[in-house]
Amino acid sequence: MDDVRVVLxxxxxxxxxxxxxxxxxxxxxxxxxxxxxxxxxPGRPWRTPEREVPPHVAEHYRSLDVEELIESVLDHYERLWPRIEDLIMLHATATATATATATATATGSGPGTGLxxxxxxxxxxxxxxxxxxxAAAVWLTADPAVVRERVHSAGHYATATPEERHLMDKFLARTxxxxxxxxxxxxxLGLRRIDAGGGRSVAQLADAVLAATARR
Known part of the structure; x- marks a missing residue:
């Protein structure tokens, strides 16, 4: 990992x-x-103690079918990609000069530090x-049942209204x-992925990510 400056x-x-x-x-x-x-x-369509679901987010999930939801989010990621690529380039190609290191130390996100x-x-x-x-990359996956349980727990699905459940169901279908x-x-493409839902601890998953990205 000594020469890796960006982990995706x-x-x-x-x-x-x-x-x-x-x-x-x-x-x-x-x-x-x-x-x-x-x-x-448009993100998670369920309310929390700190956040109500914005009307435009609710309408997004209410009005689009699964394939339209996928098309919408992938179009968003495509528009976002140039900014992501610039950020990766900034950190991956930065020379760790004294100035860059001082900036990174002060801000925690300067180009002289890894990302x-x-x-x-x-x-x-x-x-x-x-x-x-x-730069090295890995993708995390999990059984749909694991993801579903996490969303249901976060959104209090058991006590949610029918409308709230409908929005969570649409979010899950897209996910x-x-x-x-x-x-x-x-x-x-022959890239690396790791099952993040197999009962491993966060520390074990971090180990797996580090091992996978070291073999880029």
């Missing part, structure tokens, strides 16, 4: 990308960043086209369809 972790929603990516970043002393911070697509970037926007075919040095398409692309 892709996968569908609620598969554990954020948790694992933070653990990997801590291990490596790298900055952590989700692609969602670059530009957000762990995670998100569903890391579409396999786009990542496979990268020609930047010192499961995305994973099928993503896995097919990963396998076709």
């Amino acid at each position: 972790i892709g996968g569908t929603s609620n598969v554990g990308k954020s948790t694992v990516a933070r653990a990997v970043a801590e291990r490596l002393g790298f900055a952590y960043r989700p692609t969602d911070l670059l530009a957000r697509h 762990v970037l995670e998100g569903s926007a890391l579409w396999p075919s786009r990542v496979a086209e990268l020609t930047v040095p010192r 499961e369809r995305y994973q099928i398409l993503m896995t097919q692309s990963v396998d076709r």
Whole structure:
């Protein structure tokens, strides 16, 4: 891992990308960043104590079928890709000069430090086209039942209204369809993926990611 400066972790929603990516970043002393911070697509359509579902998000899931939801999110990722590529290039090609190192130390995200970037926007075919040095990628997958349980728990599905359940069901249908398409692309391109739903701890999954990216 000594020469890797960017670790990319892709996968569908609620598969554990954020948790694992933070653990990997801590291990490596790298900055952590989700692609969602670059530009957000309509996200989770369930309320939490801190957040109500915005009307446009509810309408998005209510009005589109699964294939339209997939088309919408993949179009969003395609528009976002140039910004992702620039971010990867910035960290992968940076020279760790004294100035860059000082900036990274002060901000935790300067170009002189490494980066762990995670998100569903890391579409396999786009990542496979990268020609930047010192970057490695892996995708996380999980059995649909695992993802479904996580969404149901987060959205309090058992006590949700019929409308709230409908929105969660649409989100899950999109999430499961995305994973099928993503896995097919990963396998076709000969890229690496890890089952994140097999009962392994976060530390064990971080170990697996580090091992996989070391063999890039």
